[in-house]
Amino acid sequence: MSETIFGVDFGTTNSLAAVAVGGRALALVDQVTRRPHPSVIWYRGSDIVVGREARQNMDITESGAPPGFVRSPKMSLRREGPIFVDGRPIEPTDAVAEVLKHLRSDAKAARGGAPGQDLARAVFTIPVDFAGPERRALREAARKAGIGVVQFVHEPVAALYAYLRSQTDLGRELARLEGRSILVFDWGGGTLDLTLCRISGGAIMQVRNLGDNEVGGDKFDERLRNHLREIHSSAHNIEDITALEQPGMAAKLLHQCEILKIHLSDPKTETEDVIVRNYLKSDGAGKNLLASVTRSELEELSAGIVARGLARIDEILEQAQLTYKDIELCLATGGMVNMPSIRDGLTERFVGRVPKLENGDRIIAEGAAWIANDGLRLTLSKPIEILVADTSGQGTYHSLVDAGWTLPIENETQNVANTRLFCVDPREGVAVVEVAKPVKLGKASPNDPRRSLCVAKVEVDPKAQPLLERIECNLQIDHDYVARVTLKSTGRGAQSSEEFHDLEFGLSLANVASPTRKQGDPSVTGEGDSDSPLEALPHSNLYQRTNVARFDAQNQSHGDLWKFVPGDLIEQWQPSYFDTRSKAATPRQLEERNFYVPCARCKRRISQIKSEGPIQGCTGSCLPEFVRRNPSLLKATLSSLENSRLK
8 A cells, every 4th residue: 555645734723634535635633622633732741741632731720721831832943942841941843743743643543543544744834934944943843753744835825725626627617717816815823824826827826925923813812811911900900910820820811812712703702701710829809810801802902913914915915016806716714714803804805705614724734635645746936047147237137947847855955957157257256146036927037027035155266367267056955945056166166055945836736637738837927017127226226236147058159258247347358359440349348448447648537537527638638548439429528528617
């Protein structure tokens, strides 16, 4: 029997494994609650309790939450250093591994321990803002739990695929959505993730990602807890209530607020009571916390968070130059979308295009299971490019790897590209290579804006002749989708590397029913168009100029590359290049030579001459030779000088 690959949604609040069986996705929920497993750990002495039992122990005691309680271990992967449980340091990957071990054990019990049915390998879902270091940490935690990560998939993409897979005719649905924009709005306990997708050529392509980990469901719980503290403080005239809380009661009250939030998200519930016994250390009337909260109070408390989350929709649409009407489907997932104020905000924006999901708390895990079952692979949705010199002096972008490239899976590292470059201007002692990606999805023209991924630099000989120093540029991508660009100067012998991981992915549907598509062609239209050849540096009127050029079939000889060298630098190495009988120099090089090369007589440059005026009685002798030999340019320059003098 072949090994079964599962899908795993490791979440901030809850986690879930799923597997595709007999043409349907089976979510391996907790057998008692029939809900996903709480991502909760209780370090009870030498024992480790995870999931439902750990969460229940927050409420069964008359005192506060028991010692050793960890509520959301996933968030610890976002920071460096250990987490401390009762003063004991615990590595975040070890804590996360305990949750994953629990999922694996529960999955084994649910599947009856059948051969090949162990949760030993899985497709893992991740938030859109889960960067390379977090992906590496999650893979390490899974390894400690005995689970191999086949590949990572962004949670919104997994949810969208599960939705598409649930349709009666997948091929027809893909054809209907071809070229259309889809917004996946995933608001969970820890993060809000928005992903704009486009169905293009039978593939799900990520157009834009936007993540916010400051508006997760736990923020709602914290506001509710503070509200209840205020109610109790006012009722019993307590100045500093936190100082009087029993040990562990802050965590216990927070858990009660999470339950309160869930109940008040039910349209049938208007008011919910909260009772926390032995809340305070005092023996007076305020020892027990008793309060009621209405749905309108919850909505008022959370209005700011809801507004911020919904405003993210406007932000991502503005980035993509889209409107509400351009969105064909808004797929709302995550526990928070059950709140009436959030649901209403979505339906107001996308009337009739927000389907009600019965499996909203399971859809991400089920999507990962379907991706595993169907053998789908992630691809790059945008090319990775480098900026190389051109005759304009501003540079042009050359693709190192095209969109549609299939990304590596477990234990793979791909050598994606190896490109030879030449340093056209070594004077600063470094060759600079900017790695970028197009802002818009689809085939990018030279004039379309780019977003920088990293800037790599390698030492070169600053006194070397232009085009003499050769730069080897190598690009690798590993199974955590971390890319590494390595530069090596063959003359100087220096080497440097830079990593980047801000990539956007597509999900190839080549293995399932889909319209005919041309392999590797994610062409779409209508977003992010711009006439600007380069993006200005932020808050600046400067542009970066590249000092490397690429040798390819279009530059048949080494001499052809001199057209990319700055004109003032050519003057030092090849003065004959500017001979009036030669047409080798480009207008840009002529302009640079005129601008930077000083007059042989007065040693001033053209800007200084224009500012100060010519030497007494000069009729152009102090201007650069090129200007003096070009009648039209000489006339214009002298006219400019005369105007400057009169002013």
